[in-house]
Amino acid sequence: MAVRVQREDFDPGREIEALTAGDTAIGGVASFIGLVRDIAGGERVGAMTLEHYPGMTEKMLREIEAEAGRRWPLQASLIVHRYGRLEPGDRIVLVITASAHRDAALEACHFLIDWLKTKAPFWKLEETGGGEKRWVDARADDDAAAGRWVRPAGKNAAE
Secondary structure: OEEEEEOOOOOHHHHHHHHHOOOOOOOEEEEEEEEOOOEEOOEEEEEEEEEEOOOHHHHHHHHHHHHHHHHOOEEEEEEEEEOEEEOOOOEEEEEEEEEOOHHHHHHHHHHHHHHHHHHOOEEEEEEEOOOOEEEOOOOHHHHHHHHOOOOOOOOOOOO
């Protein structure tokens, strides 16, 4: 289980290889790669700057990852999230989960990206094609997606 917050790009294939190397208990690997889109809210996006609070961000990512580990039997997981100025097509986030079985890997990966979108302390500043800059507000769709993973106290993924 690992988290990284970095300015540099990442290589998804290398990250999957490194995460799974030598672990023959892994039967399924799921991954998600988030990219910068060129259109948001009907307007062309020239770039996006991601800001975060160092220390607090990593702590929250570890807490989210630990929650996934409590809910599903994961052999390994990795969250890589970038910050800084990114352009359309650039990779923003990578989530990888590995488990003995595909369902756990797939569900945990889905959970992680849904919770990252709403709970990770990142702030996005979009630059439009016209040079205007605007902070991105939270989306109700993201909150709804994260909300489906909320469960009553004492319940686990198997219940």
